[in-house]
Amino acid sequence: MTNENTRTVRIAFQTLGCRLNQYDTEVMKARLPSGLHYVTVPWDADADVYVLNSCTVTLKADQKCRQLSRAVKRRRPDAKVVVTGCYAQTQHAALAAMPELDGVFGLDEREDIAEWLPRLLAADARLIEVADFQPHAVFRSHDITDFDGRTRAFVKVQDGCDLNCSYCLIQRARGPNRSRPVAEICRQIEVLRGSGFGEIVLAGVHLGGYGQDLELGKALVTMLAQVLQRFPSMRFRLSSIHPTEIRPPLLELFETCTNLRPYLHISLQSGSDTVLRRMRRPYDVASAGRAIEAAAGLSPHFGIGADVIVGFPGETDDEFAATRSFIERSALSYLHVFRFSPRPGTPAAEMRPVHTETVTERSRVLRGLSRRKRRAFETRLIGHWHEATVETDRPAPDRRQATTGNYAAVSVPDTWEPGAMVVLKPAGFRDDTLYADEVAPAPGD
Known part of the structure; x- marks a missing residue:
């Protein structure tokens, strides 16, 4: 390590949170600067730099970020420890107050790792660089060539959100809705196909908002149809979608395109209209039910998962009973059950909370219901190819x-x-x- 331009720098990445974060971590790896020789190593190995790509969807995600940062600094006090991602974007002042951190970078800055990493290695001072999103931000496309340790790859096709749900920080964390042009999506898929991937998950914060900034008409369906036609031998999934975005043109693609996996994951959140209104969700229970039934009507083997939040502020026994009843009657295959987590600065954080014991019991009930629905769905698959x-x-x-x-x-x-x-x-x-x-x-x- 006598020559600064040829020495080996070991860098470890850790990703918390969603599929978009996993893709963004791969982007950082692909954009490591030239000049120095960088070697990526596991998080639990000895490294010179540790980069934690954070999530802030829940209080637990914030806590885990802080815990991991402190633990790695105790283990490797001479290493540089960096936090980026959604927690860094929304609460960079709190992270800047942590002495364990050598760098805090926002979402746009995260992609500029080739610029800031050499400065971080050379600096004695800490680097805190987080810029606000611009109102008319555009999608920044960066290709990846691999998806470390996975049998399928995620491709980010959309970022940001223009909705204003009362409990969510993602609009502040990821900025306005912006879409990746179809040609750039296809270029990325082509690269991943060349790397041996046969299955791709098309991911976004608000996937149903795809193309609204590109004036594409039936935007998501238009993009998806072009991708499916361009890559007939590859398999594709959608990450998550709102119930009301399950419309006939999308269902027609599921019926006619064998390379589109027969599966949807729905951000349902509640089966109570009054709770949905407090959440500021853009649909009601009846429209969600119609969407689920329409998708299930494609095939008795069509898989449908859903996210559900329990213990949303003010959730009464009757409102929870409505959610439970809706799920029991529905054609959902399984649930992802989340306990409500108040996020600072959101309207829901100021609402009347539900007692912890009540939230725990409601979570137990819905998780049990999810297990039963999953078993019933899997039983229907027996004896079929x-x-x-x-x-x-x-x-x-x-x-x-x-x-x-x-x-x-x-x-x-x-x-x-x-x-x-x-x-x-x-x-x-x-x-x-x-x-x-x-x-x-x-x-x-």
Whole structure:
């Protein structure tokens, strides 16, 4: 390490939060500066720089960011510790007060790692660089060539949000709605296909807002149709979508395009109209129910997951009962259940909270309901052929997990390599896990 321009710098990345953050971490890796020789290492290894890409969707996410930062600084006091991401964007003053941190960078600055990383390594002073989003910001496209340790890749096609939900910081964290042009999306997918990825998740903060800044007409459907036509041998998923954005043109793509996975994840949040109004969500229970039923009507094997928040401020027993009843009647396959977490500066943070014990019990009830709905959905898959992607996870020493197109986890023999596209026929449950011994290569693979 005698020559500053040739010495090796070990850099570790850790990602908290959503699929967009995972993509953004890969962007940072791809944009490491030339000149010095950078080697990425695991977070628990000895590194010269630790970069934590943070999330701020809940109080626990904030706490985890601080805990990880302090722990790594205790372990490696001479290393540079950096926080970027949504927590850094919204609460950079609080992070700047942490002596363990050597750098705090906002979302736009995060992408400029090639510029600030050499300065960070050379500086004795701390670097705190966070700029506000401009009202008419545009999407900044940066391609990645890999998605470390994964069998499918995420592609960010949209960022930011123009909605104003009463509980959410994401509008402040990620700025206004902005979309990636279709040509740039296709270029990124082409690069990832060349790296061996056969399945892509198209991700966004508000995916249904895609293209509103590009004047694309039926924007999301227009983009998706072009991508599906351009890459007929690849498989695609959508990350998350609002119920009212499930409209006939989108459903028609699911019916006609075999490379679009038969699965949707819906940001439902509640099954009570009064709670939805307090949340400032742009739909009601009836419209959400119609959307779910329309998607489920495509096939008895169409997978539909949903996010639900329990314990939203002021949630009464009757409002929770309405949510529970709606979910029980619905064709949802499973739930992601979140306890309400007050975020500073949001209207919901000033509302009357629900008792912790009540929130805990309601969470328990909905998680149990989710398990029952998932088991009922998986049972319907038994005896039918389904396309799936083999994962790296091992449910048993001689088995691997495969994820079906409709998002069911199935145990398969470990003779299949991670990333392989297969068709499988679930035979039943073993150790509470759906399993299939009849597995074959997917057509065309």
